[in-house]
Structures are given as structure tokens and as C-alpha cells.
Amino acid sequence: MRFTVERSLRLLAGFFVLLSLALGYWVSPWWFLFTAFVGLNLLQSAFTDWCPMMTLLRKLGMPESGKPASTHKPAAA
Secondary structure (H helix, E strand, C coil): CCCCHHHHHHHHHHHHHHHHHHHHHHCCHHHHHHHHHHHHHHHHHHHHCCCHHHHHHHHCCCCCCCCCCCCCCCCCC
16 A cells, blocks of 8 residues: 555544544543644645645645655766
8 A cells, every 4th residue: 555645634634633632532622623624634735726735735846646656766977
């Protein structure tokens, strides 16, 4: 299984939602605001096709889905 920007984004969003729900239940209800923040980011990214986490993942070199992973091959002399 190859982790792409899109798959990693879904993984991180799900993790953050579950983590913030657990923290909201066991630590402080204020953590539910983080759950709402993640949900609002997912909602706005559906309409704008832009997400701050996707920008960060791309800058870290995560491959996009549908694009082959970059493999550096030296130029033939």
C-alpha cells in the first residue's frame, strides 16, 4: 500500500478526529473545538480544493495519487 497525499490526509483527519474526541471525553470538553476545526477544514477543502495539510504533505515530498512516484534516474551520457 502506497501512501499518497490524499490517503495520508484522510488518515491524519481520522486520527485527529478520534484523538480529539477521546481528549474531549477524558480530559476537557474544550478539545471538541479541535474536532470542529478538523471538520470545518474538511468541509472547506471540499468546496475550495485547497487544504493546508495537503500543502504541507506535498512540500514534504509525499506523492500524489495517479502520479507515479518520482524515481531519480541519472541522465544517460
